[in-house]
Amino acid sequence: MKNFFTLIAILFLFCSCGSQNTTLPNKGKSPSIESNARPKLVVGIVVDQMRYDYLTRFDSKFGDGGFKRMIREGFNCKNNHFNYVPTYTGPGHTSVYTGTTPKYHGIIGNNFYDKEIKEMVYCAGDDSVESVGTAHNAGKMSPHRMQTTTFGDENRLFTQMRGKTIGISLKDRGAILPAGHTANAAYWFHGMDEGLWISSTFYMNDLPQWVKDFNATEKAESYLKEWNTLYDISTYTESGTDENTFEGGFTGKEKATFPYDLKALSKDNRGFDILKATPYGNSLTADFAMEAIKAENLGEDEITDVLAVSFSATDYVGHNFGVNSKEIEDTYIRLDKDLERFFEFLDATVGKGEYTVFLTADHGAIDVPQYLQSMKIPAGYLDNRATKTRFDKYVLAKFNYSKLIENVSNNQIFLNRKYVDSVGLNINDVQERMVNELIGYKNVDKVFSAHTMTTTDFTTGIESLLQNGYSQKRSGDILIVPDPDYISYGLTGSTHGSGLNHDTHVPLLFFGKGIKQGETFDKTVIPDIAPTISALLGISFPNSATGQPLGFVID
The missing domain is CATH 3.30.1360.150 (Gyrase A; domain 2)
Structure with a gap:
């Protein structure tokens, strides 16, 4: 009889434990990852200055293959925030890929005061390296001021340096900081009178032939054309009037109104740099990213590669025209189409279901304070x-x-x-x-x-x-x-940097291999991204990561 009651007690304990395990929350729980379950390629996408509400405000204008595909097939974290200030580009990109905040990774601004040498320094600036692909100093850059590893670094170490990591952005800091210290390459766009993708001797002594060939195609020049709204401007009801007093515009054009003759305007707007403040800067970035995947054979074997892509044109457009402009709406409509063709390219080259993508932003942006004042909002x-x-x-x-x-x-x-x-x-x-x-x-x-x-x-x-x-x-x-909503900036255009929701609330979308379909309003924070990808890959977290893996997004 005693043995009978002992058996009953053991069975009760076993059943109780099993029942409890089924109801435990799984945020922070790292699933077991088989090697064949790892994606062949992880693509991290940062959309510079993307507020969360752009996903919902412009939803009716998006197609089915870009943002909506990510939401439909993947996981949408609707309450995702930066958990620190300042909300700038350098700290933002670094936090996404290191899984921690400026307190630990050390990138406290785009430019910041160095207390040791007693002068301002640039977050990616490095006078110890040389430019590659241009004679201009625009290539004297590296990640040496970033104090921690990225998940790309950890993947390189895990794979004995066989998994590749490449960073791409119009901005040097948007390519360099996400790519990490061990990256095979980082490429950024040097405009002015050259219009070239360049790098630095931190990564290489000469550009690969495929980059030289891409530069020789004069792809950048092909985008110096008219910028008009993709659809009839009268249908752009999700943004303000085209002509208003809240926008900057381009030198040489009296009014900041469509259309824009970019070829003609480029002469007074730093040449090819004008592309950065148009949706064509994002198109050029997508073109180059697809060429990199093909030329570097990314995602072609079972060893996971990492591609960090930052779409920077959205930030330049927002700074120039403001978050409520027709220009920003058209830029996001066109970015959605660039994402669609990028995902279709990944389907065809890496294989549908063989890659994983996340998309987020490095910060949001404030409405133009002049506009807020006109709406009787304190600013x-x-x-x-x-x-x-x-x-x-x-x-x-x-x-x-x-x-x-x-x-x-x-x-x-x-x-x-x-x-x-x-x-x-x-x-x-x-x-x-x-x-x-x-x-x-x-x-x-x-x-x-x-x-x-x-x-x-x-x-x-x-x-x-x-x-x-x-x-x-x-x-x-x-x-x-x-x-709140008082800024150090000009009277036109938008900026960012605060801890207010318009700067901290940004998208976080996952989709692809190993990702569940779903959504949550539970709060997530930017440093959660790198540990989540690390858990998906079964690798070490970045060495100073403070975020937690979002187990509920991993299938």
Whole structure:
């Protein structure tokens, strides 16, 4: 009888455990990955400056083979956000591929102050390398300022360097930072009077023949043509009027209205660089990415390759014309068609069901503050000159020293710490006094000190976002948060950088091999992407990843 009750107890325990396992949430759970289940190619797509609502606002204009195909066949994370500030291009691309935030990967801005050498530096700039494919300095770039690995790096290590990684973008930082430290190549577009895809000696000493051949086709030149709306402009009801006071436009054209003669306008708009601010810049990027897949034999064997593609033209168009413009609507309609032909190319070359794609953005963008004001929404422009004048007077009067401040950039103040110490001041005291002064200034919403960022653990709100973007070694002594929708920018066009939803809420779509079909409103964050792809591939996570694998998207 005792043995009978023991058996019943064991069976009850077994059944209970089995029942519990079926209801456990699987975010963070890494499925077992067989080698033959790995995709032959992972394609990461970053659409520069893509707000989430572009997916829904322009839905009726999209075809079935681009964005809608990803949603129909794949997984749509509808509540995906950046979990840090600043929301800029360099930090955004880096966070997508490293699975962490600027606090750890070190790319705290596109340009940022280097406290060691006492000057501003560019996130991808590297004077130790040379340009390849041009005599211009545009190729003196590398990922050396990025402090962590990407999932592409980890895939290279996992495959004994047999899996390839290539990065492609109109912007150097959009190609270099996603590709990582071990990439076979990164290519970016040098416009001006050349219109060439280039690289640097960090990757190679000479361009591959296929790149030279592509450059020789004068493909870029073919896009110097008329840019008009793809469909009748009267059907573009998802955007504002074509003629308004909220857009920048091109030099040489009186009004920022369709159509645009790009060939004629290129003379006064840095030559081939004009393509970057049109949807044709995205088309050119897709052309080059497809040629790279073919020429580099990406996805042709069972060893996973990685292609990082960033469509940058959307950002240039948004900065120039604003998020509510006819130009931005046409750009996304045309990008959707570029995605369709890109996916069809992948079907034909790599094979349908043999590749995996994710699509996200490096940040969103704000509506033009002038436009928001016209709609009676609080918004405006920061008077940085007046703020600086007032603050300089305060510092001199309060501390009686004129050399306390070393740099002001990216809404941060850098103190001359050695000087502060040499005159007998306490650095924490100086920081807090400055915080208390600045919080009373016009259009300043919040101010925090470096001491606060390193001694207080914030878990919610803008404070948490600031902390995730704060690098103790690289960030400043004072962090300033402007009032919502107040920006440092011109009176036309859109920008980004804040922790507000229009900058943090961006798409996250997965589709292809190993991906479930579905959607979620559960919150996901940008650093979750790299661990998810790593889990799909069964490889190590990037070395400083803080995100969690989204087990619910993996089949």
